[in-house]
Amino acid sequence: MTIDSLTVTKIAHLARLKIPPLEAESLIKDLNRILEWVEQLDEVNTENVEPMFSINLQQMRRRPDQVTDGNYAEAIVANAPESEFNMFAVPKVVE
Numbered sequence: 001m002t003i004d005s006l007t008v009t010k011i012a013h014l015a016r017l018k019i020p021p022l023e024a025e026s027l028i029k030d031l032n033r034i035l036e037w038v039e040q041l042d043e044v045n046t047e048n049v050e051p052m053f054s055i056n057l058q059q060m061r062r063r064p065d066q067v068t069d070g071n072y073a074e075a076i077v078a079n080a081p082e083s084e085f086n087m088f089a090v091p092k093v094v095e
Contacts, residue, residue, distance in 0.1 A: 003031040 008027055012019045019027060073086035082089040 001035055003028050003035065 008024050077083040077086055080088050
């Protein structure tokens with residue numbers, strides 16, 4: 001398959017791109033090179049290759065799912081310039 005100016009115009013229209021005619025020629029060459037590279041992939045023998053669903057076949061380690069809310073709000077607001085009821089106090093910014 002080769003890309004021609006009509007195909008580039010159609011692709012540009014579908015992608016809502018405005019491509020100047022001077023850039024279209026360069027784009028035709030680039031797209032044809034990409035398609036040539038993709039066609040080379042057809043030459044690779046993948047007959048005995050198992051399909052992969054992940055590159056990491058090991059089981060991921062997971063931490064136990066435990067609620068760890070330790071009631072340490074005082075420690076969190078300890079360095080705050082101002083706090084009330086264990087919450088950060090900020091100046092009013094909207095009137």
